[in-house]
Amino acid sequence: MxxxxxxxxxxxxxxxxxxxxxxxxxxxxxxxxxxxxxxxxxxxxxxxxxxxxxxxxxxxxxxxxxxxxxxxxxxxxxxxxxxxxxxxxxxxxxxxxxxxxxxxxxxxxxxxxxxxxxxxxxxxxxxxxxxxxxxxxxxxxxxxxxxxxxxxxxxxxxxxxxxxxxxxxxxxxxxxxxxxxxxxxxxxxxxxxxxxxxxxxxxxxxxxxDGNDASEGCCASEGNGKPEHNEELCRLVTQVMRCTDKGFDIKKICRKTGAEPEFIEDVMRMYLTHRGIGVQGILDRIEIKNR
Ligand SMILES: [Fe+2]
The missing domain is CATH 3.60.15.10 (Ribonuclease Z/Hydroxyacylglutathione hydrolase-like)
Structure with missing residues (x-):
C-alpha cells in the first residue's frame, strides 16, 4: 500500500x-x-x-x-x-x-x-x-x-x-x-x-x-474585498453562475467579475454540487460553511 x-x-x-x-x-x-x-x-x-x-x-x-x-x-x-x-x-x-x-x-x-x-x-x-x-x-x-x-x-x-x-x-x-x-x-x-x-x-x-480550505471566502465578512451589500453580492453570485455555465475557470471568472478567487471557488462549488440551487441557496450554504 x-x-x-x-x-x-x-x-x-x-x-x-x-x-x-x-x-x-x-x-x-x-x-x-x-x-x-x-x-x-x-x-x-x-x-x-x-x-x-x-x-x-x-x-x-x-x-x-x-x-x-x-x-x-x-x-x-x-x-x-x-x-x-x-x-x-x-x-x-x-x-x-x-x-x-x-x-x-x-x-x-x-x-x-x-x-x-x-x-x-x-x-x-x-x-x-x-x-x-x-x-x-x-x-x-x-x-x-x-x-x-x-x-x-x-x-x-x-x-x-x-x-x-x-x-x-x-x-x-x-x-x-x-x-x-x-x-x-x-x-x-x-x-x-x-x-x-x-x-x-x-x-x-x-x-x-485543513488549512487550505477556502473558508476565508465568506461573503459576509468585512475587510476581505467582498461586497457588503446583499444586492451586490447576489449580482456577483449570478455572474459567477453564468460564467460557470460557460465552463470558465476561476482565473477567467476573476478577470470578468473582479471577485476574489476564494469566493468564486465557493460559489462554483455550491452551484455545481447542488442541483437546481438558486442565488440565495448558494449564499445560505456559504454561510453554513463559514460558521
Ligand atoms: Fe456534478
Whole structure:
C-alpha cells in the first residue's frame, strides 16, 4: 500500500492522480477543452500523459468527464462500474448545445466496465488497495473511490460540513455508509480536502477542514474585498453562475467579475454540487460553511 496522491487543479474541478507501483489512476477530469491544461499539469509533475493507466469518473457531469475521452485517446482506459453505464453520455447534449468543438464523447467500445463489487479486484491490477462505492446523492451515477489507507474521493457529494443540513436525505444516508469506513482524508471535486481527526470523546466531530480550505471566502465578512451589500453580492453570485455555465475557470471568472478567487471557488462549488440551487441557496450554504 504505497499510493501517492497528487491533487491537480487544471480546471474548475479538482482532479486527483493516484500513483502507485503498477500504474496511475486519474480520478475525474475537467470540462471539455481542458486537455492542454491537464497535460501541462502532468508535465509539472514530470509524468507523461501516456503513463496514466486508467481514468475513473466520479459522475458523468460535464465538469468531471469533459476531457476524459481526449485523455483516453492518449492511452489510459476509462473504468466504468456498471452503475454508471446508463449515464456515460449524459453530458453529450450539454457540449453539443454550447458548440464545444473540443469535446470527444466517450467511446463505448473502448471503456472497461465491470460490476462495481469487483472494483477491488480491478484496482488491484493497478496496485491500488481500495474499493469503488456507489454513492448516490449528488447524482444517481455518483461513485466514490476508497483507498484502504484512509483516503476517500467523493466527487460532488455534498461536503461533510453540510451533513446535518441533509439529514433524512440520500446524501446523509450515503455519508453514513462512508463514515463507517473510517476515512482519514476526504477529497472533493470542488472543495478543499477535509482531514478527519480521530474521535477522542463523545463530542464527536464529523470533520475539520485543513488549512487550505477556502473558508476565508465568506461573503459576509468585512475587510476581505467582498461586497457588503446583499444586492451586490447576489449580482456577483449570478455572474459567477453564468460564467460557470460557460465552463470558465476561476482565473477567467476573476478577470470578468473582479471577485476574489476564494469566493468564486465557493460559489462554483455550491452551484455545481447542488442541483437546481438558486442565488440565495448558494449564499445560505456559504454561510453554513463559514460558521
Ligand atoms: Fe456534478
Amino acid at each position: 504505497n499510493e501517492k496522491i497528487h491533487a491537480l487543479r487544471f480546471s474548475a474541478t479538482n482532479s486527483y492522480l493516484i500513483e502507485c507501483e503498477n500504474g496511475k489512476l486519474l480520478f475525474d477530469t475537467g470540462w471539455a477543452g481542458t486537455f492542454p491544461a491537464l497535460c501541462a499539469s502532468f508535465g509539472k509533475l514530470k509524468i507523461p500523459v501516456q503513463s496514466i493507466s486508467c481514468i475513473l469518473i466520479s459522475h458523468f457531469h460535464p465538469d468531471h468527464m469533459g476531457a476524459a475521452q481526449e485523455l483516453a485517446d492518449a492511452g489510459p482506459v476509462i473504468l466504468v462500474p456498471d452503475v454508471q453505464l446508463p449515464y456515460i453520455h449524459a453530458s453529450d447534449a450539454v457540449f453539443a448545445k454550447e458548440g464545444n468543438r473540443d469535446f470527444v464523447p466517450v467511446d463505448d467500445e473502448k471503456i472497461r466496465t465491470f460490476p462495481i463489487d469487483e472494483g477491488r479486484k480491478v484496482l488491484k491490477e493497478y496496485g491500488i488497495d481500495g474499493r469503488i462505492l456507489h454513492t448516490p446523492g449528488h447524482s444517481d451515477d455518483s461513485i466514490s473511490l476508497w483507498l484502504d489507507e484512509g483516503s476517500l474521493f467523493v466527487g460532488d457529494l455534498n461536503p461533510l460540513y453540510e451533513l446535518e443540513a441533509h439529514r433524512g436525505t440520500q446524501i446523509a444516508d450515503t455519508w453514513d455508509r462512508l463514515l463507517e469506513l473510517g476515512p482519514k482524508t476526504v477529497y472533493y471535486g470542488h472543495a478543499a480536502k477535509t482531514v478527519i481527526e480521530p474521535v477522542t470523546d463523545a463530542s464527536e466531530k464529523n470533520g475539520q477542514s
